[in-house]
Amino acid sequence: MELLTEKQWAGVYRSGDQNLFKDFYTPALKTAVRYDRAVGFFSSEALVSNLQGISGLVKNDGKMRLIIGHPLDEKEFEAVKQGYRLQSLVASFEEKLSSILENLEAKAGARFSLLSYLIAANRLEIKFALRKRGMYHEKIGVVYDAQENSLVFHGSANETIYALDAGYNAESISVFRSWDQHSFDLYGKPYVEGFELLWEGNQKNTVTVSVPSTFYEAISNKFPPTQDGKPQVEEPSYEDEYNSFFGADGDFNRPRIPESIGGVAFSIRDHQKQAIRFWAQNQYKGILKLSTGSGKTITSIYAATKVFEARSKKDLKTVLIVSVPYQELASQWVKNLALFNIRPIECWRNRSAWYDDLKHEILDLKMGVIDFLSIVVVNRTMEGSNFQGLIAQLQGSDVMLIGDECHNHGAKKTNNALPDCYYRMGLSATPYRSDEDEVESPFPEIAKEYINKYYGGIVSEYSLGDAIHDGVLCEYEYHIVPVYLTEEEQEEYEHLSSEIAKLITFMHGSKESSPSNELTRLCGQRSRLLGSAENKLGALEQLVKSIPRAERKHSLFYCGEGRASQQEDMADLRVIDEVSRVLGLAGWHTSRFTSNESSRDRASIMENFKNGTIDALVSMKVLDEGVDVPVCDKAFILASTRNPRQYVQRRGRVLRRHEGKERANIYDFVVLPTNDSAHSQRLKEAELERVDDFVLLAINRLEVERQIETLGIRSAK
Incomplete structure (x- = not known):
């Protein structure tokens, strides 16, 4: 085994002159039997970067002690010092670790596998150092060889992968050798003693906490150690080791156009090129009204990559922020961005999972350590003061905002939270429609004004008909399933419609400028009445029983949000519960996919759906926006x-192209009245508006038109 004394060590390593990874960490840990490390903060970068060279430690049957710093304000610190709120703090660390482990790339995962071995062999201990008035900034490392020679290093390396690559920063570390006794006693020994004080919990103004066993278990469960003992550790050349960690071009999180996606050569379609060209001509602002499934996401990422390339040539920084409504959609964006070598900070879940990472990358951007920063944020997090406080530090001229499902940005609070940036691109198949469109407002839609004021209006359109004609989406058959209201439902519908009409008439003559709460309530009640019409369940049962088992897979059921029956004894049963029950009795294997399921459960459900383990997903609104299930x-x-x-x-959700999929089938449960009153006629008109939209592009249009005539729906117009 090599010794530390056998190599010449510089007194200072500067990343502008040397590569910290190749020239220091790897050769030092190649000799290590013990490794003590104290780092500044808890992030994915901090964990991954401090596993660099760890293969040498594992090969030598070495041990590691790791201290991770964490900031607390004064009140938090005093509470922890008195023994309060420690559990919730540790729980937040575990949640962040879970997020880090879920999103590790394969290269980083290899190092975590070695870490898992150290855990299984009881050769790793981790503690948190909680300190008031800012985080634990002092970075200390001590490497010991088999003869107890030690190498102490200390300095400003910022524990991110950028700090390990000479191309990204001007950081440095100072190195002290124990065999150079005079200088070591003066400078190195105090750091060794400082680490021990910190480890034992004797450091002033710092609380040191051992991580619970569940913390280690999370790593071991994610990366189970090998059954036959220590993993075989091959010692790669420095260049191979370096390239395997950073990529051969050292271009982590630097956007580039992929050569292929999913094994197919990548090229952007004509309608996507046109959309980007119109957006650029409109001073890099505007909404792309592209049909669901026509490639809105890829179009926008391609545009962002081109913006980065152009700005990079001028030595300008670029920040990409993607705003989305839901976590599932956010996770999907992360996967799509990775295709273009973009690794965003994921701003959702708990604040502790993203805040420190974003704060430090913004600092790196401002200091010139990096020239590109990417963020995916859900709207709710974007609206919060924590996120707003950080992005306020960015220069608007450097920022590009992609607003996915931008119709959600018509809400005043969300609209106000959008960054004041130069590059603005909205994405939506229906830019000016929101979930509140069920309300019959007599007033202009102010949401449209908010959206247009921010994005500058629609600059490019690509309709569903265009997408089907061009082969971007598949063809479909449309089937009407008529459902008649019961006598009680008809009576309730007439009553609600009359009350709504009276209220709208009154509001026309008043000074009100927006729908009243009462109007919203009444419209919502009527919508739920139609969504939960009792006869739908009988029609559903008859239909699903007629579909052969071999044809049941990959089906979506969209349910209303009301209760399943107007009867008091069934008041607690939601429509989604009853639909699931009917499907189960008919022999279908289904799973609910709603906001009540956890993100992890939904990911598991979706995987089972895609591979055919379950036949169908039963949902309300979660599948409405952006969830990609082309199967x-x-x-x-x-x-x-x-x-x-x-x-x-x-409709767009089932028209996406997929191998072996020739066409889609859409079954629309159309609610019809039982009399010819004025309100009943308006119900037919409202249903016919949707029916006509579906019929227009259906390949069985003539057949459906005959059914419409038989049902007497067309007479409504």
């Missing part, structure tokens, strides 16, 4: 929505 070929729309955004999205 779907059947949609059953039981939610009788008047909202074009919802039914346009739901």
Whole structure:
């Protein structure tokens, strides 16, 4: 085994002159039997970067002690010092670790596998150092060889992968050798003693906490150690080791156009090129109204990559922020961005999972350590003061905002949270439609004004018909499933419609400028009545029993949000519960996919759906926006929505191209009245608006038109 004394060590390593990874960490840990490390903060970069060279430690049967710093304000620190709120703090660390482990790349995962071995062999201990008035900044490392020679290093390396690559920063570390006794006693020994004080919990103004066993278990469960003992550790050349960690070009998180996606040579389509060209001509602002499934996401990432390339040539910094409504959609964006070598900070879940990472990358950007920063944020997090406080430090001229499902940005609070930036691109198949469109407002939609004021209006359109004609989306058959209201439901519908009409008449003559709470309540109640019409369940049962088992897979069921029956004894049963029950009795294997399921459960459910373990997903609204399931070929729309955004999205969800998928089938449960009153006629008109939209592009249009005539729906116009 090599010794530390056998190599010449510089007194200072500067990343402008040397590569910290190749020239220091790897050769030092190649000799190590013990390794003590104290780092500044808890992040994915800090964990991964401090596993550099760890293969040498494992090969030598070495041990490691790791201290991770964490900042607390004065009140938090005093509470922890008195023994309060420690559990919740540790729980937040575990949640962040879980997030880090879920999103590790393969290269980083290899190092975590070695870390897992150290855990299994009881050769790793981790502690947190909690300190008030800012985080634990002092970075200390001590490497011991087999003869107890030690090498102490200390300095400003910022524990990110950028700090390990000479191309990204001007950081440095100072190195002290124990065999140079005079200088070591003066400078190195105090750091060794400082580490021990910190480890034992005797450091002033610092609380040191051992991590619970569950912390280690999370790593071991994610990366189980090998059954036959120590993993075989091959010692690669410095260049191979370096390239395997950073990539051969050292271009982590630097956007580039992929050569292929999914094994198919990548090229952007004509309608995507045109959309980007129109957006650029509009001073890099505007909404791309592209149909669901026509490649909005890829179009926008391609545009962002081109913006980065152009700005990079001028030595300008670029920040990409992607705003999305839901976590599932956020996770999907992360995967799509990775295709273009973009690794965003994921700003959702708990604040502790993203805040420190974002804070430090913004600092790196401002200091010139990096020239590109990417962020995916859910709207709710974007609206919060923590996120707003950080992005306020960015120069608007450097920032590009991609607003996915930008119709959600018509809400005043969300709109106000959007960054004041130069590059603005909105994405939506229905830019001016929101979930509130069920409300019959007599006033102009102010949301449209908010959206247009920010994005500058629609600059490019690509319709569903265009996408089907060009072969971007598949063809579909449309099937009407007529459902008649019961006598009680008809009476309730007439009553609610009359009350809504009276209220709208009153509001026309008043000084009100927006729908009243009462109007919103009444419209919502009527919408839920139609969505939960009792006869839908009987029609559903008859239909699903008629579909052969071999044709049941990859089906989506969209349910209404009301209760399943107007009867008091069934008041607690939601429509989604009853639909699931009917499907189960008919022999279908289904799973609910709603906001009540955890993100992890939804990911598992979606995987089982895609591989055919379950036949169908039963949902309400979670599948409406952006969730990518091209394998779907059947949609059953039981939610009788008047909202074009919802039914346009739901149709687009099953029209995406997939291998072996020739066409899709859409079953629309159309609610019909039982009399010819004025309100009943308006119900037919409302249903016919959706039916006509679906019929227009259906390949069985003539057949459906005959059914419409037989049902007497067309007479409504």
